[in-house]
Amino acid sequence: MSQHQDPQETNKNAVTRINPERRTFIKTIALTGVAAVVTGVPLVSYVIAPSLKKGTGKWIDFGPVEDLEPGGMEMLSYEFMVKDGWLVLPQRGFVWAKTEAGGKLRVFSSTCTHLACNVIWREEEEVFVCPCHSGRFDASGVNIAGPPTKPLAVLEHKIEEGNIKVFLTV
Ligand code: FES
Known part of the structure; x- marks a missing residue:
């Protein structure tokens, strides 16, 4: 990068250089994480809750x-x-x-x-x-x-x- 290059122009170039396959991969990872949290939290609660239940x-x-x-x-x-x-x-x-x-x-x-x-x-x-x-x-x-x-x-x-x-x- 030259010293006189506009920083916003540099960022714009950086965004356009992201490989579409990599973007898909990142999206997949993010969605997998969300799915894991959405399904995992209730599942873990269901499995663990009975052993943590206090006497009644x-x-x-x-x-x-x-x-x-x-x-x-x-x-x-x-x-x-x-x-x-x-x-x-x-x-x-x-x-x-x-x-x-x-x-x-x-x-x-x-x-x-x-x-x-x-x-x-x-x-x-x-x-x-x-x-x-x-x-x-x-x-x-x-x-x-x-x-x-x-x-x-x-x-x-x-x-x-x-x-x-x-x-x-x-
Ligand atoms: S258990 Fe010790 S006196 Fe009853």
């Missing part, structure tokens, strides 16, 4: 409330299938239900608040005992001995058409 809740039906012994603490077992990412696995466990004066019902999680072992109700002492590290909770679920620093979780429940339904995190 589920109402579990434990049967007739009238089957509970008044004033007693009863173990209610459950088993249902849970979708975990791409797997469907059984989830089993139990909760503790206590009927109180006036028919009031309280449902406790069986999960120890120390390291998540299952607590067992000991009727003769009226305490929940954790077999793992001897944690103890009173009949209201309050931690009274051992390593647990928090009470047992009291679970949300409702009575529908005479059946106890408990909301569990899955």
Whole structure:
């Protein structure tokens, strides 16, 4: 390029010198990129989303409330299938239900608040005992001995058409 050549003239010449095959190639690459983004993002979301999905809740039906012994603490077992990412696995466990004066019902999680072992109700002492590290909770679920620093979780429940339904995190 000579020193006196107009720069705009130089650019114009540069544009006209692009090979038509190269232009087609660049267009193809650009369109391929757009297509990859348009189809790829939903596809990746569809594949990855189930494994990133956080746990949700589920109402579990434990049967007739009238089957509970008044004033007693009863173990209610459950088993249902849970979708975990791409797997469907059984989830089993139990909760503790206590009927109180006036028919009031309280449902406790069986999960120890120390390291998540299952607590067992000991009727003769009226305490929940954790077999793992001897944690103890009173009949209201309050931690009274051992390593647990928090009470047992009291679970949300409702009575529908005479059946106890408990909301569990899955
Ligand atoms: S897990 Fe229950 S006391 Fe440790």
